[in-house]
Amino acid sequence: MVYGLKPLGREKFWLWLMLIPTLIGLAFGTAGSLLATLGLSLFNWDLINPPRWAGMENYVQLFENKDYIEAFVNTLKFSALYVPGVVTLSLMVAILLNRKIRGVHFFRTVYFLPTVTSAVATALVWNMIYGKETGILNFLLESLGFAPICWLCTDNAMMSVVIVNIWGAIGEGMIIFLAGLTAIPRDYYEAASLDGANELRQFFSVTLPLITPSIFFQIIISAINAFQAYDYIYMLTRRGQGDSSVPVAVYSIYRNAFHFFRMGDASAQTIQLALLVALFMMIMFWWERHYVVYE
Amino acid sequence: MSKSINKIVLDILSYAVLLFGALTMLFPFVWMISVSFRVPAQQFSRNIIPNPFTVQNYFDLFRDLPDNAFFYLTFNSFKISILSVIGQILTCAMAAFVFAVVKFKAREFLFALLLATLMIPPQVSLIPNFIIFKYLGWIGTQLPLIVPAFWGGAFGTFLLRQYFLTIPRDLVDAARMDGASLFDIFWRIYLPLSKPAIAALSIFVFKDAWNDLLHPLVYLPTDLQKTTLTVGLAFFQQQLQMGGKFTVLMAGAFLSILPLLILFFIAQKQFIEGIALSGMKR
Helix, strand or coil, rough: CCCCCCCCHHHHHHHHHHHHHHHHHHHCCCHEEEEEEEEEEEEEEECCCCCCCCHHHHHHHHHCHHHHHHHHHHHHHHHHHHHHHHHHHHHHHHHHHHHCCHHHHHHHHHHHHHHHHHHHHHHHHHHCCCCCCCCHHHHHHCCCCCCCCCCCCCHHHHHHHHHHHHHHHHHHHHHHHHHHHCCCCCHHHHHHHHHHHHHHHHHHHHHHHHHHHHHHHHHHHHHHHCCCCCHHHHHEECCCCCEEECCHHHHHHHHHHHHCCCHHHHHHHHHHHHHHHHHHHHHHHHHHHHHCCCC | CCCHHHHHHHHHHHHHHHHHHHHHHHHHHHHHHHHCCCHHHHCCCCCCCCCCCHHHHHHHHHHHHHHHHHHHHHHHHHHHHHHHHHHHHHHHHHHHHHHECCCCCCCHHHHHHHHHHHHHHHHHHHHHHHHHHCCCCCCCCHHHHHHHHCCCHHHHHHHHHHCCCCHHHHHHHHHHHHCCCHHHHHHHHHHHHHHHHHHHHHHHHHCCCCCCCHHHHHHHHCCCCCHHHHHHHHHHHHHHHHHCHHHHHHHHHHHHHHHHHHHHHHHHHHHHHHHHHHHHHH
């Protein structure tokens, strides 16, 4: 039976009054926006002249627009590097911290710090660290006998930006994995250890299968974050004219909409991004049915 | 015997990896603080300890930037973040209460619709909202950054609803017997009993509003009197790098993260619980 208080008399009015902000949000913020963006993507509109019907033209143009294809491919590349990086590194940190090690509290705090602080502020210092002639990172490389790297030049910028994004996201993944790891019953390890399984064996036979729900969740979250990555990329790869050496989808949407005022193009790009997210979720849920172990 | 040696080796390896990782995590913050206390001539020095040590950069930040810009930026960030927290807590809690406690016809449908919006990337509302706000004449004001916080949201509503569901029904029934209205039950029972969840959500909303770059960039591009610290810093990056004053930039960066660092050290439990809670959100 579904529990619920029945509103009495005039309380019906209160009920809807309390829901009004959420209903407005649905209409203007999320669900309504999706429909509006979908509609806008069928027009050409610069916000000055009246909108002109374009039909599927904006979508067709996406496949011909070299800049946008570059941005879309960059988003995919970025995700392909970022997601495995975040998931494996944060899982590793969580597993090490779960070994009843001393100083868990200290490590947890330190790893979580970049998650709390703004990407803008930390990107400023990363920009210094990455400096070609003046950066401390190249100084370290050179003192170890390696050749210096131009971290933020076009060839390497993708890698450097991925590194910073991973650095900023390990803390969150670590917490998710720690929550998953502490939920595994101790009995399982005791039973495995009685059967003579060493720590490595226990990891592969007990921990890894039972942590798959958290891995699944973390892959979804990281991928969604990756598709929408913006802050570090804006701060680290922005060039003089306002473009970027690693333009990604959101960067391209932002530029199209608010620099060039091509609302139709930008809307079509947004829809494509939303479709990418939806497609990815579908694949993941298919994968979940087949591979994720729930107790 | 070999087992315990194995364990010791594993322990040492674990510490080595964790320490290396911790240093990597901390280093950018240490470097930021270090540079912020240097004299400009030393800004690219490789020494971590500033020599000579100076606090001049922090004064320059307030003095050299035109029209007290840094003061305004800080004030604006606080104002927008605090109003966002108030808006989200109020509107999400009201909706969460209705969805958790009250029985009415459209409840399941509306709640399912709200949850489905979690899958829509937030960028989707960027363009339609910009157009609406433009027609309302709000571009260039802070309203587009504040008003949306007052129209609820799937994440906050879901988080609070889950918490509300754990509050014993007997309390509600007893209050109902005494003639309490729906709003009384919300205001006098549910809100006071949900402080942990409200604290966790507040911290999250504050953090997100404080760190937001995209929205202030869209609505308040470079008006330093009206925009936030994130946009201000991004703007100074271009300005100061040309003048070569990284030391002042780092002082600004450090001051901009200081409120969140303090909040984090005070409310670490809520931060971490919030993440763990958000782990259940989908």
